[in-house]
Amino acid sequence: MIIMRSKLEIIFISISFIFTAFLFVIIGSIFIIPSPDGFLQSIFSEEMVTALKLTLSTSILAAFFVMIIAIPTAYSFSRYSFPLKNILKSILDLPIAFPEIVLGIALLMIFGNRFLGPFLNNLGIDIIFTTTGIIIAQFFVALPYAVRILYSTFNYVNPRYEFVSRSLGYGEFETFRKITIPLAKGGIFASSVVTLARCIGTFAAVLLVGGGTYLKTETLSIAIYYNLSLGNIDAAITASILLVIISFIAIFLLEKYAHENIEGIG
Amino acid sequence: MFLNIKDLSVDLGQFHLKNVNLSLEKNDYLVLIGPTGSGKSVLLETIAGFFSPYKGKIFLEGKDITNLKPEKRGISIVYQDYVLFPNMNVYENIAYGLKKKLDDKELIESKILNLAKLLKIDHLLDRNPETLSGGEKQRTAIARSLIVEPNILLMDEPFSALDINTQAFLTELIKNVMKEYQTTCIHVSHNFNDVWSLAEQVAVLNDGIILQQGRVTDVFSKPSHNFVADFVGVHNIFEGKVIKESKGISDVQINNDLVLHSSDTYSGKDMPVMVAIRPENIVFSNKPFISSIRNQLKGLITDVMHIGPTVWIEVDIKGNAFKGIITPSSSDLLGIKKGKEIYLSFKSVNVKIIDGNDSFKSLMQ
Numbered sequence: 001m002i003i004m005r006s007k008l009e010i011i012f013i014s015i016s017f018i019f020t021a022f023l024f025v026i027i028g029s030i031f032i033i034p035s036p037d038g039f040l041q042s043i044f045s046e047e048m049v050t051a052l053k054l055t056l057s058t059s060i061l062a063a064f065f066v067m068i069i070a071i072p073t074a075y076s077f078s079r080y081s082f083p084l085k086n087i088l089k090s091i092l093d094l095p096i097a098f099p100e101i102v103l104g105i106a107l108l109m110i111f112g113n114r115f116l117g118p119f120l121n122n123l124g125i126d127i128i129f130t131t132t133g134i135i136i137a138q139f140f141v142a143l144p145y146a147v148r149i150l151y152s153t154f155n156y157v158n159p160r161y162e163f164v165s166r167s168l169g170y171g172e173f174e175t176f177r178k179i180t181i182p183l184a185k186g187g188i189f190a191s192s193v194v195t196l197a198r199c200i201g202t203f204a205a206v207l208l209v210g211g212g213t214y215l216k217t218e219t220l221s222i223a224i225y226y227n228l229s230l231g232n233i234d235a236a237i238t239a240s241i242l243l244v245i246i247s248f249i250a251i252f253l254l255e256k257y258a259h260e261n262i263e264g265i266g
Numbered sequence: 267m268f269l270n271i272k273d274l275s276v277d278l279g280q281f282h283l284k285n286v287n288l289s290l291e292k293n294d295y296l297v298l299i300g301p302t303g304s305g306k307s308v309l310l311e312t313i314a315g316f317f318s319p320y321k322g323k324i325f326l327e328g329k330d331i332t333n334l335k336p337e338k339r340g341i342s343i344v345y346q347d348y349v350l351f352p353n354m355n356v357y358e359n360i361a362y363g364l365k366k367k368l369d370d371k372e373l374i375e376s377k378i379l380n381l382a383k384l385l386k387i388d389h390l391l392d393r394n395p396e397t398l399s400g401g402e403k404q405r406t407a408i409a410r411s412l413i414v415e416p417n418i419l420l421m422d423e424p425f426s427a428l429d430i431n432t433q434a435f436l437t438e439l440i441k442n443v444m445k446e447y448q449t450t451c452i453h454v455s456h457n458f459n460d461v462w463s464l465a466e467q468v469a470v471l472n473d474g475i476i477l478q479q480g481r482v483t484d485v486f487s488k489p490s491h492n493f494v495a496d497f498v499g500v501h502n503i504f505e506g507k508v509i510k511e512s513k514g515i516s517d518v519q520i521n522n523d524l525v526l527h528s529s530d531t532y533s534g535k536d537m538p539v540m541v542a543i544r545p546e547n548i549v550f551s552n553k554p555f556i557s558s559i560r561n562q563l564k565g566l567i568t569d570v571m572h573i574g575p576t577v578w579i580e581v582d583i584k585g586n587a588f589k590g591i592i593t594p595s596s597s598d599l600l601g602i603k604k605g606k607e608i609y610l611s612f613k614s615v616n617v618k619i620i621d622g623n624d625s626f627k628s629l630m631q
Contacts (some may be wrong), residue, residue, distance in 0.1 A: 018579045163316050166336040167343045168363030168414055182353045 005104065030240050038234030043242070050215050051223040054079070058131060059199035066146045066195045071188065074150030079159065089151075096144045104208030107137055111209065129211030134219065135157065137205035142198040146191045154180070154185025157254035189253070191197060197250040201243065267291040267325070267420060268450055272475040274312065274322035277570065278564045281282050281308045286322070287366040290418075290467065295444060295451045296479075297461045300471035301497070309471065310420045316533055326417060330625070342411035346423040347576050348403040350395035357391040360464040362415040381409050384443055401432035408440070412447055421453040437463045456497070461486075462540075470494045483540070485510075487626045501589040508532045508619070515560065527560040528617035539619050547616035549589035550579065551609045552600055560614040570597070577602065582608055 005013075028074035038167040041049055041060050077083070077089055095103050103213040121129060127133045157180060165175040181188070210217035218226065220239045267289045272507055283305050290296055300306050304551040311317055313324060315336035324332045327458055331339055342363065352357050360378050368374050376625060382388040386404040425433040441464060444451060453460060461468050461482055468486075469479035470493070479490040485494065486503045508522035516528045520539050526541055554562055564584035572578075577597040580586045588610055592602075600608070 023315065023557050041349040045447075065365070135309075158347075158349065159345070160345055161351060163311065163314065163336070164343060165362070166316075167314050167341060167416075167420075168339075168410070169337050170363075171337050172333070193300075 009111050011174045015038045027244060030237055035234065039238050039241070042235040042238035045216065047218070047223060047251060048242070049236060051218050051239065053223060054131070054134070054217070055200055055219040055221075059196055061136060061143065062096050062135045062199045062201065063136070063192060063196040063236035065139055066199070067188070068191055070143060070146035070150050070191065070195070075154050075170060076178075077147070077151050082135040083141075092144050094144070096148070097142060097252055099204070100141055100202065101204035101208065104137060104205035107133075107140065111136070111260045113166070114125045121174045128209060131210070131219060133216060134210035134217055135204050137209040138199035138202045141202045141205050142195045145193045145198050149194060150184075150187060153184045153191065157183045193253050197247055200246055200250075267293070268315075268327060271313070271327040272323045273280060274309075274319050274324065274327070276312050276317050278308060280315060281305050281474070283309055283312065283319070283367065286471075286474070286476050287464075288469060288476055288479060289362065290452070293448050293450055293465055294315055295453065296465050298452060298454045298464035298469045298471055298496070299456060299458070299461060302456065304471045305474040307422050307473075310343065310422050310452065310454055313418070314343050314420055315339050315403055316502050316593070326414045330405040340414075341420060342414055342418075343415040343420040343422065343423050344404075344407050346426050348395070348400075348407045350403055350406055350410070351473050352395060355391070356393050356395065356398070359395065360391075360405055360409045360413055362410060364412060374552075377413060378409075379441075379503040381413050384446060385409050385439060398430045398462070399432075401436060404428065404436065405439070408443070412443065412449065415447065415449070417450065419449045419451045421451065423456070426457065433457075445456060454571055465612060470497060472497070475559045486542075491623045500546075504541050504586055505538060506541055507538055508535050511535065514621060518584045518617070518619060524563075524584045524586055526617050527614040528619050529614040530617070530619040532619045542618045543588070543612055543616055545578070545591040547612050548588065548598055549594070549611040550590060550592060550602070551611065553609075554609050557611070558613075560609045561617065562609060564607060564609055567602065567604055567608055570604055579608075581608060583610070 073092070075087065075124065108128065109115065110189065111120065117128065125132070126179050127136060161183060162175050166172070166217075167180045170178060201221060202219075203225065206219055207222055207225070210219070210222075212218050214220040214226075220243050223239040224236045224243075226234075228241065269288070269290040271288040274283055275282040277486070281303070286309060288296075288309075289428050298306050305575050308317065312319060315331075315334060319332065323333070324331055326339070326341075333546075350356075351362065354362065357378060360382065361374055365378060368377075371528055371534075378391070379388060382391060385408065387402060387405045387409065390398060390402055390406070395406065398406065404427075408421075408424065426437055428436065436567060437460070444464075450500065455461065465482050466480065468482045470477045471487065471511055472493050478485050478494045483505060486498050504520040504526075506518045506526070509519045509525070510517040510518050511531065514529060514531065516530060516532050518526045518539065520526060520541065526543075528541060532539060549559070554564075563583050565581035565588065567579055568582045568587065569580035570577060571580075572594070575594070576591050577594055579590050579592065579597075579602055581590065589612065592600075603607070
């Protein structure tokens with residue numbers, strides 16, 4: 001069957017093809033440039049293994065906390081009317097609009113020697129230049145993205161499902177657990193993946209709050225920056241490849257479950 | 267009074283209810299009609315407990331349930347768009363509410379099977395809701411709400427997304443199921459067929475206000491409000507029975523042995539029927555006249571109402587109130603006034619015989 005396409009259709013499809021292919025080549029070039037020996041040496045180096053472990057462990061923890069907070073936040077935005085709701089939504093969206101480094105400086109200010117820092121120090125809690133600091137930075141960078149996705153997800157879930165459930169004898173929380181969450185599971189999964197990817201990829205805020213100390217608070221993105229600064233191209237590219245692979249897995253899963261989400265809610 | 271709603275007022279911004287008063291006896295079937303956007307669905311969802319009124323009370327069996335949580339009310343709801351849980355099959359959907367009430371799996375299964383048979387969906391229990399037709403989905407939704415034996419079943423335009431044949435099939439089915447389950451029901455509809463086929467009571471809602479509630483024949487034949495009169499469109503409705511049928515004419519005996527002739531044929535002799543005559547089909551005259559018109563009756567004018575460019579005349583004939591509509595100039599010509607004797611004439615073709623299965627739409631045309 002021959003499909004007749006309009007000129008506009010051909011132009012738009014061509015643009016999407018050309019620039020996606022260009023991006024693919026750009027990302028793919030990372031995999032071509034390094035020497036195999038340099039790559040193998042770097043990937044098993046103490047710095048890279050430590051950075052990978054640190055990145056994954058802090059990101060998973062931060063993403064977990066983000067989801068714990070983002071689910072009720074997004075649900076309340078979607079379902080309830082309350083004072084200052086729109087202002088709260090705007091504040092939560094702010095970190096998406098301004099550079100991550102600004103959030104890093106703000107966190108440094110609040111957890112540093114002013115405001116909360118001394119108080120937390122007295123309680124024996126160190127935030128600045130610690131793993132905890134990394135998790136906090138990742139948390140605040142990723143939270144707005146998670147809330148946004150979940151907000152759309154809950155908006156897609158028809159409140160009448162919840163009404164019916166409640167009319168059949170189930171309480172508010174039971175309904176949330178038995179109906180809302182299963183119907184929103186695709187969106188929750190998508191949100192988790194994006195959150196995890198965002199936590200893994202956080203750089204400026206993590207560098208400022210965590211300090212990027214070698215073998216201590218150096219995440220993969222910081223490792224790229226340090227090794228590039230020192231002219232250690234193989235290590236920088238190895239760290240990049242690791243990040244690309246992790247991101248690819250995350251996005252692949254996201255695409256797969258995003259489809260399920262839309263169909264499920266339908 | 268089983269359900270008693272007093273001065274209920276709800277404000278949802280776009281939609282509102284104002285001083286709604288509604289009452290229902292146990293096992294009553296009330297159809298709530300009104301134009302789109304009149305607040306019918308908001309009223310149902312407020313009764314179910316999803317919206318809080320800022321004024322007024324809802325009493326169920328004498329108990330104030332105005333602020334009771336939805337899950338404690340025992341009031342279940344069926345929506346036009348079915349709202350079947352997509353992550354559960356038909357059986358699980360129906361079982362959902364029952365599982366909350368019962369632990370006995372065998373009992374749950376037998377109850378589901380019984381109701382599924384009654385609703386003719388017993389062969390669909392393993393199916394995913396997405397694979398069902400509209401009628402099957404709605405029967406599943408009704409089963410899910412009915413299986414918990416609610417105090418009140420609320421149905422929000424349950425048939426409006428279905429084709430006419432499925433609507434007729436479901437109407438019959440619902441009638442039987444309601445008899446079997448003895449459920450008090452409030453059914454929101456904009457379709458007069460539902461009123462005629464299912465309702466014992468009807469309420470008319472417009473702009474958030476209940477304008478009239480009562481027995482179907484009362485509301486349709488004696489609208490207490492101009493809007494109701496305009497909305498229902500048909501005024502002369504009488505209960506009766508077909509006593510004779512010959513040469514294509516049915517004789518219908520209504521109240522106090524008054525006989526009307528209709529060209530509608532009806533096979534169920536001596537079965538209760540309703541007859542309806544549209545007001546504009548009634549011809550008024552001061553004297554009887556010889557014509558092909560089969561119905562010519564003498565009565566007494568009991569009321570004359572000037573509504574816009576029309577004059578509505580109510581005439582009593584053997585205790586039956588007939589309403590007709592004429593122009594002001596005709597009214598002047600005939601000297602229409604309260605207490606005057608007048609002749610009413612209407613063709614047998616304009617006397618519609620209706621039973622529960624007939625389309626009320628024909629009366630509206």
